[in-house]
Amino acid sequence: MLTKQHIIKYLSLTILLLLCWLEHYNHFIMRFIDSALVQSTLVYASSRTVNAAISLLQSAEVGIGIASIQPAQLLDPVNDLAEYMSDAMRLAIGSLFLQRILYTISSGVIFSSLFTVSVVAYFICEWRNFLPNLRHKIMASLILIRFLVPAVVLTTGLVSQVFLDEQINQQSEIVSEKV
Template sequence: MLSKQHIIKYLSLIVLLLLCWLEQFQQYIMSFIDSALLQSTLVYASSRTVNAAISLLQSAEVGIGIASIQPAQLLDPVNDLAEYMSDAMRLAIGSLFLQRILYTISSGVIFSSVFTVSVIAYLICEWRDFYPTLRHKLMASLILIRFLVPAVVLTTGLVSQVFLDEQINQQSEQVSEKVATVNNNASTTSALSAKLKAEVDSQKQTLFDKLSLLNDQQIKNHQQATELKLQMAELDKKIEAIQATRSLSEVITFKELAKAKPLLDQKQQLTGKFNAVLEQQMALNQEKDALNEQLDTLNASLNHDSSSQVSKIIDTVTSGISNMVATVEDLFIDFLNILSLLILKLLLMPLIFLYLFNKAFNAIWQRRFIDVIKQTKEQAFNH
């Protein structure tokens, strides 16, 4: 007659066989892993959203290029913290994907068939009393390997449901709301920064274009004035040559020769043109001074004049960045809380179970699991 211990053992093996082939059980385990993946992915996406929002604000500061806007520099440490959080969540997500892959492999038809054959072989050995020590060790090892991932997932999921999930969900909601606020704030501030930059660039470009036209005109006037000077110098030489033929009485009476009069008239015309060019140059200089004064006024409005529209936009951008700093600092308290909970759920608890698995394997075989793997590899290479 079977003892109570044997009945419990055989019933346990039958239950494990049913679980091995039961599709609902496999779906249940996969749903646990997928829900944890969803939680981790949402937190990872939130941390990346914060990174993007901080980058937007820092680009807003750089885009404006104004020394008075400095608050975005305060976001650098927060941005680094967001990067660290992203790295931690990538590690957690990688752990979950590894569990998913391992469970998919271990719950496949091949492993399930091997486990079923092993159970049947164990029962036969039990009935015939073959290899009493070896069969128990092999069966216990196969159970550990086949149901390690389900045990980790189920235990982690149940403990999480009882102690962690409610806090994780609350923190996730708070984080999602604050991340949305941060993102909207960053988008608004960045849009204002882009508007300001476009406005300032447009005004400056207009002034620079006008200055460029004035410079071109001044160069043309300078060339024209140079040509006029050369023409007048040639006329002066010709007039002097003609005047040198005057008699003494004509020189004393300052009488001009008839041949020199057309040349003198032509010189007078050239002198008028030359004076007109000089006056135009003076007018261009005055216009350039006015444009440079407008540039100075625009730069002053960026830094000092609080009454200008540009300065008001700058104040809004600065205020947006400052508010972002305060909001993100508050957000990261929630981020750290949820990160601690998820690390406990997704990393520490699986590591504890792996540690327990190693201890159980050592208890079965009186050897470390890693040593067995190394020995198996050496034997495979030797053969």
């Protein structure tokens, strides 16, 4: 007899199986990763440009008689901020490239076929009550491999949009005004 838990489990596995083969889902995740890569690269490039411009200004000296000063040294905190931002963006770009590679591998035809065969085998083993511990571990591992990267990408993107985008834009405007 099928319990409510069994029905939810079978329905969830069927939905994951459909998502595995759904091209719109795969393209959506890839576009999301590519969009984040472009945004991170633009922020990295702009922070490196600000850093280079301030470094160039800081190298200029103004000399009056025996004394010389470097007025652009006042921009040192902004220069440090640009360096920190570029370092953070370098890490973000590396993380996004790694996520893109992992998603490309896990969303390929070979892995999708393996996932499909595993789901069918899981249903058969569940019906026959064969290898209960092993089937759950294998299925959990394959679900994590196939759907963990998209889940991480989507949740970090949504958290960023909801909580961080406004603050990032405000900080960017402040830095732009100071520069």
